[in-house]
């Protein structure tokens with residue numbers, strides 16, 4: 001799927017597929033540098049992180065394994081509340097394991113801080129975070145993000161795993177939607 005397939009739904013492209021690819025290459029180099037050959041368990045947060053997981057993992061030279069979590073954050077509309085429910089838990093035990101959470105976007109940071117506390121209680125060897133996108137609101141929550149692809153403005157974006165009402169995840173770039181899509 002590309003821009004031409006969603007016609008007038010798109011307002012603008014914020015980050016092109018080429019920019020994402022180049023930045024993920026840099027993040028992978030940072031990650032290799034940090035772990036110094038120690039195996040990493042990449043933990044993707046479904047569904048948004050599927051693209052990031054597929055692309056980032058293939059750029060990392062260090063030995064990695066993959067696992068997935070699905071969480072649902074109770075909230076009103078597009079705002080998350082920080083009250084999180086596990087829809088799918090990890091398949092593996094992370095005790096004494098180097099865990100790297102792979103995220104599509106950190107917005108309020110509430111989901112992530114809950115996830116961090118939850119995973120930390122399982123006593124991994126290390127626990128770090130890589131995200132493709134981060135919004136300024138994330139700064140309000142005390143979450144230190146180790147690898148950030150792009151800091152973006154506070155607007156709703158779709159593509160590269162991110163959806164609006166379940167759609168647009170498979171766009172290869174990150175963009176904003178035209179107001180009519182939201183029923184405006």
Ligand code: IMP
Nearest residue numbers: 080106107108109110111156157162163
């Ligand atoms: P947080 O708890 O506010 O950080 O919520 C993070 C989650 O909300 C992300 O994993 C996304 O699923 C969703 N989200 C936040 N901002 C956007 C956006 O701009 N587009 C699509 N989904 C978003």
Ligand code: MG
Nearest residue numbers: 045048104105
């Ligand atoms: Mg997510």
